[in-house]
Amino acid sequence: MSTNIHTSWDHEVDVVVVGAGAGGMAGALTAHIEGCKVLLVEKTDRVGGSTAVSGGAVWAPLNSQTEAAGHPDSFDKVWTYLRNTVGDAAPASMQRAYLQASAKAVDYLDHHTEVKLVARSYSPDYYPDRDGAAMGGRSLDPCMFDGRLLGARFRELRDPLPEFTVLGGMMITMTDAKHLLAVTKSLVSWKEGMKLVLRYFSDRLRGYHRGTRVVLGNALAARLFKSVIDKGIEYWLSTPLQRIEVEDGRVTGVTLMRNGRPFRVRARAGVIMASGGFPWSAELRKALYPKPTGAWSLSPRANAGEGIDLACQAGAALGTGHAHAAFWAPVSIRKRPDGSEQLYPHLVWDRAKPGLMAVNQAGLRFVNESTSYHEFVLAMYRSHEKVPTFPAYLVCDHAFMEQWGLGLALPGGRPRQHLIDDGYLYRAPTLNALAELLGIDATGLQSSAEDFNRAADLGVDAAFGKGSTAYNRYLGDAAHAPNPCLGPLRQGPFYAVKVYAGDIGTACGIRCNENAQALDASGQVVPGLYAAGNDMHSVMGGQYPAPGITLGPALTFGWIAGQHLAQRAR
Numbered sequence: 001m002s003t004n005i006h007t008s009w010d011h012e013v014d015v016v017v018v019g020a021g022a023g024g025m026a027g028a029l030t031a032h033i034e035g036c037k038v039l040l041v042e043k044t045d046r047v048g049g050s051t052a053v054s055g056g057a058v059w060a061p062l063n064s065q066t067e068a069a070g071h072p073d074s075f076d077k078v079w080t081y082l083r084n085t086v087g088d089a090a091p092a093s094m095q096r097a098y099l100q101a102s103a104k105a106v107d108y109l110d111h112h113t114e115v116k117l118v119a120r121s122y123s124p125d126y127y128p129d130r131d132g133a134a135m136g137g138r139s140l141d142p143c144m145f146d147g148r149l150l151g152a153r154f155r156e157l158r159d160p161l162p163e164f165t166v167l168g169g170m171m172i173t174m175t176d177a178k179h180l181l182a183v184t185k186s187l188v189s190w191k192e193g194m195k196l197v198l199r200y201f202s203d204r205l206r207g208y209h210r211g212t213r214v215v216l217g218n219a220l221a222a223r224l225f226k227s228v229i230d231k232g233i234e235y236w237l238s239t240p241l242q243r244i245e246v247e248d249g250r251v252t253g254v255t256l257m258r259n260g261r262p263f264r265v266r267a268r269a270g271v272i273m274a275s276g277g278f279p280w281s282a283e284l285r286k287a288l289y290p291k292p293t294g295a296w297s298l299s300p301r302a303n304a305g306e307g308i309d310l311a312c313q314a315g316a317a318l319g320t321g322h323a324h325a326a327f328w329a330p331v332s333i334r335k336r337p338d339g340s341e342q343l344y345p346h347l348v349w350d351r352a353k354p355g356l357m358a359v360n361q362a363g364l365r366f367v368n369e370s371t372s373y374h375e376f377v378l379a380m381y382r383s384h385e386k387v388p389t390f391p392a393y394l395v396c397d398h399a400f401m402e403q404w405g406l407g408l409a410l411p412g413g414r415p416r417q418h419l420i421d422d423g424y425l426y427r428a429p430t431l432n433a434l435a436e437l438l439g440i441d442a443t444g445l446q447s448s449a450e451d452f453n454r455a456a457d458l459g460v461d462a463a464f465g466k467g468s469t470a471y472n473r474y475l476g477d478a479a480h481a482p483n484p485c486l487g488p489l490r491q492g493p494f495y496a497v498k499v500y501a502g503d504i505g506t507a508c509g510i511r512c513n514e515n516a517q518a519l520d521a522s523g524q525v526v527p528g529l530y531a532a533g534n535d536m537h538s539v540m541g542g543q544y545p546a547p548g549i550t551l552g553p554a555l556t557f558g559w560i561a562g563q564h565l566a567q568r569a570r
Contacts, residue, residue: 009253009266013039013234014569015562016254016267017274018241018307021049023533023554024274025224026109030562031269032233033112036569039265040228040235041256043302047225047237048158049276050299050505050534054217055347057548058117058555060102061138065119071137075099081125081132081545089323089541097514097560098539102552105559106140113227115220115555116143124470125546126372135470139547142220147212149226156237157225159210160218161298163344163408169210170200171218174348181411220551239263241307244271244314244529251314251528269569270528272561273518274554277506277534278305279326288325288508290381292390296331296502298345299534303505307535311510315526316518319511319537327544328377330392331502332407334424344407346394346499347373352466352475354487355400357452358499361388363435363444365452368464369394370472370485374544377501391498393438395431395445397491407497426496434494449489459483505534505550507542516561530565532558 014036017028025047028040046052061078082095109115117140125133147154165171172180176196182189200211214222228235242262243255253266278284279297281304297303312318330351334342350356352370360366360383367379383389396406405411409425419425428434431449435442455461459482467473467485476484510531511519518529531537533554540549 008264010264011039012266012268013037014267014269015039015272015565016041016265017272018254019043019049019274019276019533019535020047020225020235021274021276021533021554022051022220022224022551023536023558024049024272025228026105026555026558027272027274027530027532027562028233029113029224029227029231030108030559031565032231034563034566036269036566038233040233041239041241042235042237043240043275044300045156045238046158047156047235048218048221050303051217051551051554052158052221053161053298053300054504054551055547056142056215056217056220057551058106058140058142058220059138059546059548059552060106060117060140060556061099063103063106063119063138063140065140066137069119069121069137071134073134073137077132077134078138079132081130081134084130084132085127085545086541086543089321089543090537090539093514094512094539098553098556101560102556105556108559109555114223114230115227116223117141118143122474123547124474126375126471126544128470142216142223145214145219145222145226147208147214147222150222150229153225153229154212155209157218157222158300160216161345162342164216165210167197167200169204170196171211171213171215172196173215177349217551241275241310244310246314249315249527251526267528269565270530272516272530272532272558272565273307273311273510273535274531274533274558275307275535276300276303277509278308279303279503279506281305284308292384292501294500296333296343296500298329298331298343298502298504303534308510311518311529311531311535314529315520316510316529316531317521318508322508322538322542324378324542325508326503326506326542327374327550329373329502329504330376330380330499332394332424332497332499334408334419334422336422342408343502345373345502345504346407348475350404350406351376351394352472352485353400353404354456354477354480354483354485355396355404355489356406357395357448357489359393359395359440359445359448361440363441363446363448365448365464366392368461368466368468368472370466370475372471372544380501391500393440393496394499395434395489395494395496397489397494399491400487401495406495409495409497424497427493429492429494431489431494434496438496438498453488453490456483456486456488459486461486507534507538507540509535509537511537512557514560515564516557517564530561532561
């Protein structure tokens with residue numbers, strides 16, 4: 001533990017919050033509402049962190065909307081599900097604290113801030129066949145936000161991933177995407193599509209750098225940011241943390257780099273660390289990630305682990321016992337002509353659709369392609385123990401490509417030759433020729449396709465169960481029979497992309513108790529130090545039970561930290 005004693009401070013508040021993502025802003029807002037003077041500091045020049053580039057789902061079981069959404073729930077049912085998915089990968093006390101507080105946190109933010117969430121009427125948990133699972137109600141989505149309400153500060157909101165936009169800056173949801181793909185087939189879709197496009201071009205003509213119709217995680221970040229502004233909470237951008245100050249074994253403040261010089265801020269009640277985890281820390285990745293791994297994170301590059309390092313220097317310890325150090329997602333990688341890389345996350349759009357098959361270097365299937373993104377990558381690692389599976393290959397035929405697209409390759413006859421020229425997309429007239437292009441076993445690929453086609457004709461995937469669960473079918477094509485996730489691979493040309501083990505954030509973080517207080521290696525509280533978001537050791541233990549299990553705990557433990565700090569301040 002480092003101890004630094006200063007006789008003077010440059011600034012003084014009750015609470016310093018490090019990191020302007022969901023966890024940090026929830027903590028800052030709660031502490032402020034409960035009477036604290038708060039300073040929110042952000043390393044980058046944008047607000048939102050990984051929240052702003054996420055899908056935005058918030059898993060908050062037992063929330064007040066579950067019954068209205070058609071899915072009455074109970075603590076015992078959710079507890080059973082968590083024990084059947086997370087088990088002992090995270091302390092039972094932390095899981096219980098989360099379930100007891102998440103609905104309260106959502107209600108609190110709804111009442112006191114601009115954060116408005118709507119429960120999904122149908123959205124199965126990721127393991128719907130396990131006891132305690134629900135078919136909806138537990139996951140909520142942020143309501144659409146009008147970016148124009150931020151005024152000039154709209155540019156201070158982190159932009160979404162380009163893959164979540166079309167036309168160079170128009171954000172869309174899955175429902176929007178379906179309407180846009182059907183504009184020539186349905187009057188309803190044409191009307192909805194035209195409204196989206198006209199709104200977007202109106203924004204651009206008015207000088208906005210992107211569309212102001214903000215959805216997904218960008219909407220959650222925007223709503224939190226609007227609340228921070230409305231409540232007059234002091235926030236500093238481009239202000240990285242340099243040191244956590246400790247006096248007599250207690251965290252008393254921070255040293256920041258502000259306007260090119262060290263700037264010391266006293267925190268009378270304490271400090272909340274919410275700096276986004278360590279997905280871009282080469283050192284921590286090497287120590288904690290499985291092999292092989294690479295710089296394949298979808299999180300902002302500023303999330304490089306300095307906050308966790310400095311918290312450990314101040315006496316905190318990393319959590320242990322987790323199942324996985326990160327939350328995984330398969331990503332395809334395009335190397336642009338200028339040498340930069342573009343990562344495409346294969347989360348919920350293409351893998352579950354009928355006609356897509358995933359194989360390893362032997363040309364053999366190794367996974368239910370419709371499973372969750374986290375489980376897909378775990379299957380890659382298991383397969384790799386016997387057969388090279390880094391990269392794995394997503395394969396489809398011409399009919400699939402035209403209807404659904406594949407990664408960065410868009411459907412409907414849109415241009416894709418540039419992706420082939422870049423070496424991102426592979427195209428060949430036959431499966432054998434495709435195997436030769438990819439450098440994988442042609443016999444294995446041909447055999448896998450034949451088995452896959454037989455399964456598609458029957459509607460039953462006996463080998464891997466694609467389309468066998470409610471979650472699979474939720475992401476499939478409801479209009480496709482007999483199985484919404486199974487279709488054939490018969491119509492050339494055939495296409496493929498390579499996928500790698502990407503992550504959407506880290507699960508290993510600062511060990512905490514039920515009050516979000518940081519703990520040392522012996523399990524004792526580090527006085528004055530708190531954590532939330534991906535800086536906190538995952539209450540899910542690196543497992544991924546449902547949509548929104550990162551943002552749900554981020555908001556919840558940010559709220560818990562803010563409440564506890566306010567009690568201390570009083």
